[in-house]
Amino acid sequence: MTTETSTSTGRVPLQRPYRPPRKRGTTSIWRRGLSGRATFVIGVASSATLVAVWHLLSATALVSPLLLPPPLRVAETFWQFLTAEYLGETLVGHTAASMTIVAGGWLLGGLVGLPLGILIGWSDRVRWLVFPLFQLLRPVPPLAWIPLAIVWLGIGDPARIFVVFLSAVVPWTINSMAAVSSVDPLLIRAARTLGAGDGSILRRVVIHTATPTLVAGARIALGNAWTTLIAAELLAASAGLGFVALNASQTLSSDILLVSMGIIGVLGALFSAILRGVGRAVAPWAKEA
Amino acid sequence: MTHSTANRTRGPVTGSPTTGNGHDPKLEIRGVTKNFVTRAGEVDALASCDLALEQGEFLTIVGPSGCGKSTLMMVAAGLDEASSGSILVDGEPAGGPGPQRSVVFQRFALFPSRTVADNICFGMQQARVPKPEQAERLEEQLTLMGLGKFRDSYPHELSGGMQQRVAIARSLVLRPEILLMDEPFGALDAQTRLLLQEELVRLRQVHRFTVLFITHSVEEAVYLADRVAVMTRRPGAIKTVIDVPGDAEWRSSDIETAMGHPEFTQLRQRVWKLVKEEIVAS
């Protein structure tokens, strides 16, 4: 055997020169799956670290407490705010004010969006007529309607409900349209050949495929509504969590600002969780989106 | 170093720089077991498996579906961890995967975002093979696999058989020391299959790589192999290893002619009987 000296033109030998096997493990420890327990422990540890860092930052005054109050003070403020009034309402009052508007806009969106979506899904003609308008209006974010809504309806609940409605009606419509067209005609025919009557077809086939889509639409609509409401409350409101947040920021009450942000986030998560739960309850066969 | 075919015969190669004593098998599977933990509970895929492949040996594995053949190959490739036991290459623990042990997967595993040519060149790029050499080897494989016209196609534009040929080319182009092939001809039409079987026989005569070859075709197993290993039903273990005489008459003919040979038929029936026992029992 000879040792090959590789020249620039020479062919590399068919069998490449021996290289000692890399002593890497089969799977790097970073890539291994974690048990549920390990995931939980790491999650708790990282969250605790974050809170600790936050505490240290404000305790050592590295960051001014005016900009970032210590976590304990935020918790304290939360307790006080539950009973004491701020800008004319307690925390509960402001939350109720926000939720009323969201519920109004969201329900109104469903009232208009559901039938509209079904109509669009059912008839080509209606789809051809309505969809282009829809497409034309969709790129304008709902909150860009706020100034116009104020001109039309004044600064008050109707203007906010209108804007929230605009943000909710889109997912309602699109998902109910999708729900209608998701019902595969072939499925209906299949159900017929299996000897199902009309009522039973509707129950088994139509509702089966359409429900998960509808519930998803409701969930997205509620998320949009909540998001948009907060923007509307920053602009035109005299109560509500967004209103509180903006005022707190202007008066440098950063603790109240963080409390209101926290509530806004928790409620958003709660809405999403509730509608997910509803989805699982009414359509347990559906895959989670 | 160069390896001329002259100093390559069946059996252990002496003077290998890694092993010193020269008696270590090229690839050794030693007491490998594997169980999967799933939501449904634990699945024992492999009971203790032992196999040793000498340098240049061609060993085929047959066994009932689901007995753990693919699992064994993943472990042998260093892609999955054995629950116990070890994989040795040249007598040393093999560790993670690498291009010396090249794999052809049962489910192709082509990279969907890369063209045929890019798929084939992927391993060479990792090994930093010089560009001109890459191009040369690519051409060779494209011709061999009849894929010349499809070098710029994406995997989803190819038929199943073509995808399989790309997967084989991607492996062969690395000229590995050990080839691990999991039903590599499974998705091929009969003609291409014949062609590639003969091509594989020819290639290994030239390159003398060591091959672990899984198949569900008993004929193929007998035709290609130096030894055929039959696995038990799940949890899989090596049931029997059967020697195929290297000097058999049918060795030099193609598989169709070989199948008419009484000696071949006898062997095939022997293997088939062993496999059938396992299928029936499960």
Next chain:
Amino acid sequence: MATTDVKAPRRASEAGPALDVRTRARNHAIASIGSVLLVWLLVTSVFGLLDPETLPSPLDVARAIATLAVDPFSGSTLFGHVASSVQRWGLGVLAAVLIGVPTGALLAWIPPVRAAVTPVFELLRYIPPFAWIPLAVLWFGAGLTAQSAVVFVAAFPPMVINAQLGVAQVDPLLDKAARALGASSATTLARVVFPVATPSALAGVRIGLSNGWMALIGAELVVGSEGLGFVISQAQSNGETEVIVAGMVCIGVLGMLFDLALQKLSARALRWHA
């Protein structure tokens, strides 16, 4: 939009000429948009049923756009406002892409990182971007940084989530194949996994861009003295309704253009995709 795609062509009706479905859909679209414009024009300019303070005529709006293009409104012309909006939006979404997409990939690729980051991320992502506006203003003052930060907050979550989803959905066998061919973990991620995850990641970027645009308009409505959001809020205080509508048109058109541009880009990037 995929949902407008027509179904299988039907047999042409016996009465009318044999128009294909696409043409009929287009005709309907022209008719519906045309008639809405016509009604708008009739109600405002021709019959004067609504006073221009409530609903300006389309002509007024067109005139307002033309005027805005040359005459400064609250400090700069339309182009100045567009430029400052686009700049803030661009900064925010650029940061979101650069941080969000790799974060998503990392979350999917490395389980310990996922375990550490997911609880915090889940906690924060339910706070709507607009709720960050007051905090951003408090921290950064009412200016470019605060607005870009709000854009970032809005664009970041969908980019992370979709990149993570994309990487998580890649067949683990591809990872194995790459490693068997000698690729390192980083190479596998960059050259095999990420290309496959790109459609999903791009979908996230697309959602992020549009979320960011929306958030920017919100931020400009609340604070600042430049940008399209500022234009419409200023027009509202001045009682210039035609400027409000003109601003809304510009916001919509720009949003649509960004989306179209990204669609074109992703179509090019995804040639391999079935």
